[in-house]
Amino acid sequence: MRRRFTKLQKTLILFIGFFFLLGSLMLSLRQNSISDLGYSAWTYVKYGLFDSPAVSISHALDDFSNLWHSYQDNIYLNEQLANQRSYQTLYAQEHNRNLELQGLLEMKNALPESTQISCQVLSRPGQTWNQTITVSAGSTSGVEVGMAVCSANGLVGMVSSVETTTSQVTLLTSNDLPNSFAVQISMDDGSTVEGVFHGYDADQNRYEIRLFDHEAVVLPGQKVATSGKGGTYASGLMVGTVTGTIMNDDAVVSTVYVSPVEDISGFTYVNIFSQGTPAP
Amino acid sequence: MKKNFGIIFGFFGLAMLDSIFSYLTPIDFTYTHFSIAWHFYLTGLLVFVRDKPMMNRFLIGAMAGIVRDMFFTSTFPFSFLFYPLIALAAGVYQNKARSIESACMIYISLIFCADLFPFLFQKLIGQTTVSFVSWFYHVELLTLLVGGLVVIMMTYIDIVMDYFYLFQSRVIKKSQRGHRHPKRELAASMNHPQTDNRKRRFR
Incomplete structure (x- = not known):
């Protein structure tokens, strides 16, 4: 009796049938194929090779950027604080000078003949x-x-x-x-x-x-x-x-x-x- | 067995290449820039099934389509239905193509069909309103150019692999013949008349 299918064909038919049933089941149950479930090979590889490292690197860069911005802000604020102190000192100094000059002016006005x-x-x-x-x-x-x-x-x-x-x-x-x-x-x-x-x-x-x-x-x-x-x-x-x-x-x-x-x-x-x- | 695994991993690698390149250079569906639809997997399938019997071509195409649908894209059952037809067509035309150049042209034509059919289907159901000229200019033109290079590459790889497996099978046959040879020599020597004479002489 002549064989109808070869071993390869039978294997292929078996796998095709299995995947077809699985795909039809998933399509009917979820109205989608299983590759949309997030478990496809490409999803795994893409997540492992690209997404996760990219996200990690992105987060690391963001963290470094934030840290750098914080560092720059800290430097700027320290400078501002130092300037503030300088301004306070300058203000006090100028205030004292002003008082002195005011006192001298009053003295000068008090002794107009001198x-x-x-x-x-x-x-x-x-x-x-x-x-x-x-x-x-x-x-x-x-x-x-x-x-x-x-x-x-x-x-x-x-x-x-x-x-x-x-x-x-x-x-x-x-x-x-x-x-x-x-x-x-x-x-x-x-x-x-x-x-x-x-x-x-x-x-x-x-x-x-x-x-x-x-x-x-x-x-x-x-x-x-x-x-x-x-x-x-x-x-x-x-x-x-x-x-x-x-x-x-x-x-x-x-x-x-x-x-x-x-x-x-x-x-x-x-x-x-x-x-x-x-x-x- | 090694050859089968090589084929499976080869197809897996081609599908991964499609996915990776599609991820890196996604198609611009606004059709304002040039895009490429990558066809490593399909080209590999066409090259692989070109010399297979019709039933094998059909089943391999269906298997390749459903695997692509299930594990690499979300187009089930599109590829499952479409790939067997492409695989069948590849074999039909392959029988008429006597040279590498004509075979490559057939592959490129089938790749064009593989892109054209979904586009026409989308146009038919009203999913897209872009004109054929715009689609061809922005997507298909570059796809066919790059696809031609991929076809040449795949054809070359297929030829190299054919020679490799042919060489490997010859080496295996030769080694098997080498193992069998001492027994045959021994058997022949046992029945050889001169050997019998020598045996008699020693006695």
């Missing part, structure tokens, strides 16, 4: 912080040795040497003043008590003022200003505030301790008073 030279502190070395400063006005501006130098709060020193465009100022806290000067304390009853600037006590951070009137009752908190007598300085320049008094043994003069003006340790602008200053 001749004042406005200038800036150029240097104040750390080694001689309480000794000398250099200001930006010299002989060309009319500065002369012995002129009074005031900050916004009051007298801080006197000119000890003059260059063409700069001058060196010896501070009241240095004990090396080129000459002494007369001061006065205004009393409540309208009288004044005269005295003379004697020196500076660095340990106690106070001036010593010698009063000629030992009977005067000087109380802490009273203001001490230049008297203008003796022709050294203009009168009315604030020297400091009384902090204490002692009576000397000879009972002729009494010593008054005066705290320096508030900004004696740090100021940027000064006025140099020329009126009342004796010619060198």
